[in-house]
Amino acid sequence: xxxxxxxxxxxxxxxxxxxxxxxxxxxxxxxxxxxxxxxxxxxxxxxxxxxxxxxxxxxxxxxxxxxxxxxxxxxxxxxxxxxxxxxxxxxxxxxxxxxxxxxxxxxxxxxxxxxxxxxxxxxxxxxxxxxxxxxxxxxxxxxxxxxxxxxxxxxxxxxxxxxxxxxxxxxxxxxxxxxxxxxxxxxxxxxxxxxxxxxxxxxxxxxxxxxxxxxxxxxxxxxxxxxxxxxxxxxxxxxxxxxxxxxxxxxxxxxxxxxxxxxxxxxxxxxxxxxxxxxxxxxxxxxxxxxxxxxxxxxxxxxxxxxxxxxxxxxxxxxxxxxxxxx
Ligand SMILES: [Zn+2]
Numbered sequence: 054x055x056x057x058x059x060x061x062x063x064x065x066x067x068x069x070x071x072x073x074x075x076x077x078x079x080x081x082x083x084x085x086x087x088x089x090x091x092x093x094x095x096x097x098x099x100x101x102x103x104x105x106x107x108x109x110x111x112x113x114x115x116x117x118x119x120x121x122x123x124x125x126x127x128x129x130x131x132x133x134x135x136x137x138x139x140x141x142x143x144x145x146x147x148x149x150x151x152x153x154x155x156x157x158x159x160x161x162x163x164x165x166x167x168x169x170x171x172x173x174x175x176x177x178x179x180x181x182x183x184x185x186x187x188x189x190x191x192x193x194x195x196x197x198x199x200x201x202x203x204x205x206x207x208x209x210x211x212x213x214x215x216x217x218x219x220x221x222x223x224x225x226x227x228x229x230x231x232x233x234x235x236x237x238x239x240x241x242x243x244x245x246x247x248x249x250x251x252x253x254x255x256x257x258x259x260x261x262x263x264x265x266x267x268x269x270x271x272x273x274x275x276x277x278x279x280x281x282x283x284x285x286x287x288x289x290x291x292x293x294x295x296x297x298x299x300x301x302x303x304x305x306x307x308x309x310x311x312x313x314x315x316x317x318x319x320x321x322x323x324x325x326x327x328x329x330x331x332x333x334x335x336x337x338x339x340x341x342x343x344x345x346x347x348x349x350x351x352x353x354x355x356x357x358x359x360x361x362x363x364x365x366x367x368x369x370x371x372x373x374x375x376x377x378x379x380x
Contacts, residue, residue: 068121075177078133082118082287084125093185094287095130095178095192095255100151100245102138106262106271107195110280114287126289128188130181132174134245137166142267151259154248155241175248182253190255191223193283194246197265200354203326204233204300206279209259211247212238218380223256226286228295231278232260234326236353236369237377239304301377302326302351302369310357310365311340317357317365326351326369336365343368 063074071083078099096114098107115131117123133139135150146166153161153171161168182190208227210219219237227235241247249257262279273280285292310317316337319327329335329352333345336357347370355366 097132100134192257
C-alpha cells in the first residue's frame with residue numbers, strides 16, 4: 054500500500070473501494086455507496102494466534118476484495134489480531150489477548166506486545182464505529198477451539214447493557230451460519246466482542262467455528278455456511294436466512310475454585326454443552342458443593358486447574374426464545 058500525504062495511514066484504491074491500513078493487519082474497506090441503510094461490519098480473526106481457520110477465511114476474503122471478485126457494499130474493518138503469535142503458531146506470546154479489552158490492557162505492561170495490540174485494536178474499532186455512528190454496527194470475532202463441543206459451531210453472546218434486547222435477526226443469522234448454540238453470558242468479560250457490544254453498542258459475538266488446526270490443515274468445506282454468510286453480508290447480496298434459533302444456553306452459575314483442596318469432577322477434555330442429570334455432584338470444596346439442580350444442565354469451559362478464587366466452569370441451562378427479551 055502507498056502512503057497517503059496527509060496522514061500516517063496507508064491507502065489504496067481498488068475500483069470503487071478505498072482500503073486504509075490502520076496498522077499492520079488492521080484494514081478498513083470503505084465502499085463509495087455506503088448509505089443510511091448500510092451496516093458497518095468488523096470481522097476479526099487471530100485474536101488467538103493459532104486459531105488458523107478464521108485467519109484463512111478472512112485472508113481469502115481480503116484477497117478477493119483486492120482482486121475485485123468480492124464486491125463490498127457495506128463498510129468493513131478487518132482485523133488480524135495477534136500477528137506475532139500467528140507467526141509463531143501460538144495462542145499468545147505472553148498473555149491471552151482476549152482478556153485485555155475494555156481497558157483491561159492497562160493492567161499489563163504496555164511495552165508487551167499483547168497489551169499494546171489490544172489498545173491498537175480498540176482504537177481502530179473506535180475510529181471505525183465512530184465514523185458510522187448512525188449505522189447498524191455488527192462485529193463477528195472469529196475463533197476456533199481446542200476443547201471438543203457438542204455443538205461444533207457456537208457463539209458467545211456478550212452480556213448486554215441494561216435495557217438492550219437480544220437480536221432476533223442476529224440469532225437467525227447465527228443459525229444460518231451453521232451455529233448450533235448460543236451461550237448467553239451473564240456479566241462483564243474482557244473479550245473483544247464484549248468491548249464492541251458495550252462500548253459501541255454493536256451486535257457483537259465471539260464465534261467458535263470448530264477445531265484448532267495448523268495453517269493448511271483446515272477442512273474448508275466445514276466452514277462453508279459461515280463463510281458464505283460473512284461474504285454475503287458485506288457484499289449486500291440477498292440470501293436465504295434460517296427461521297430457526299440456535300439452542301439458547303443461559304449461564305446459570307459460575308463454578309469457582311474457593312480453595313486449594315478442590316474436588317473437580319469434570320475432566321478437562323469434557324465437551325462444552327455436555328449435559329448432566331439432576332443430583333450429579335460436579336465440584337466440591339469445604340466452601341461449596343455444586344450438585345446439578347435440574348436435568349439437562351450443561352457445562353462450558355470446564356477447567357479444575359485454575360487458581361484459587363478463579364472460575365472453573367460455567368453451568369448453563371437451556372432457555373426458550375420466549376424466556377428472554379428478543380427484538
Ligand atoms: Zn480463541
